Amino acid sequence: MTESLDAKQKREEALLSAFLEMVRSPDGDFGVIDRLAAASADLESLQLMIQSLSRHPQGKLAFATYPRVGVVDLEQLALLPSHTLGYTYAQHMIKNNLKPLQMKPSNNDYEFLGAHITETHDIWHVITGFETNIIGEIQLEAFYVSQMRFSRFWLALITKNLLKTVVYDIERSTEYMDAIAQGWLLAKHAQPLFGIDWKLLWEKPLTELRDSLNIKIL
Structure with missing residues (x-):
């Protein structure tokens, strides 16, 4: 279904408004981030993103099975050996006073896309080694833009x-x-x-995972 001219103009105005609001807001204002995410989630770019991610077998399988991180017990993960993904993730969350986000079940590709990106964000921080300060967030934003084509949201954050x-x-x-x-x-x-079922990998050595994913820490 082709977007009408009026709908397109309203979408552009909402995106520009949310973008300028974020420029004027302090870094880390999650309310403004949520509004930018909503304004940048137009159907056309989401469809293009899903098509692009589905070209890789891992992404294709993810959209078929909707793997979710689910409930995360940081205290239990913190008991794992110190070289594991789970332990490192738990320490990352505790150190930064963060809690795993509980997202609603996914009923379609669009809901899964948003939920999966949201609940794995801090796992990506751990895997890439990027910190949660402004420099680390910019590094990860650029990582998202490279790996997830057609993402207005992550490109808007860099801009x-x-x-x-x-x-x-x-x-x-x-x-x-x-x-x-x-x-x-x-x-x-x-x-x-994108599409990795991370809950199956908590006990894996972090360095081993990084090597398998060809991630060379800076």
């Missing part, structure tokens, strides 16, 4: 950070550009992360 340097903090422009390049290049050489 937001660059625009913030133009308006508020030009001294950090080189640092931000380096972070973008680092995340982009790491993703280009890495195996796809």
Whole structure:
């Protein structure tokens, strides 16, 4: 179904409004992030993203089976050996005062796409070695843009950070550009992360997982 001109204009206005609101907001304002995510989730780009991700066998299987992380017990994961993914993830979450997000069940490809990306975000932080500070977030944003084509949301986040340097903090422009390049290049050489059933891998050695995914920590 082709989007009407009026609907397209309204979508563009909503996206621009959410984008400018985020530029003016402090980093880490999750309410603004949610509004940008909603405004950037147009059907056309989501369909293109799903088609692109489904070209890889792992992504194709994920859209057929909808693997979810499910309930995560950080205390139990923290009891695993220190070299495992589960232990490292638990320490990452505890250190940053974060809690695993509980998402609703997936009933279609669009719901699965959003839920899977959301609930695996901090797992991707651990796998890539990117911190949760602004530089680490920019690195991971660039990683997402490289691995998940047609994502208006992640591209908007990178653009937001660059625009913030133009308006508020030009001294950090080189640092931000380096972070973008680092995340982009790491993703280009890495195996796809989307669609991995991470709950089956908690007990796996983190270095072994990184090697299998061709992720070379900076």
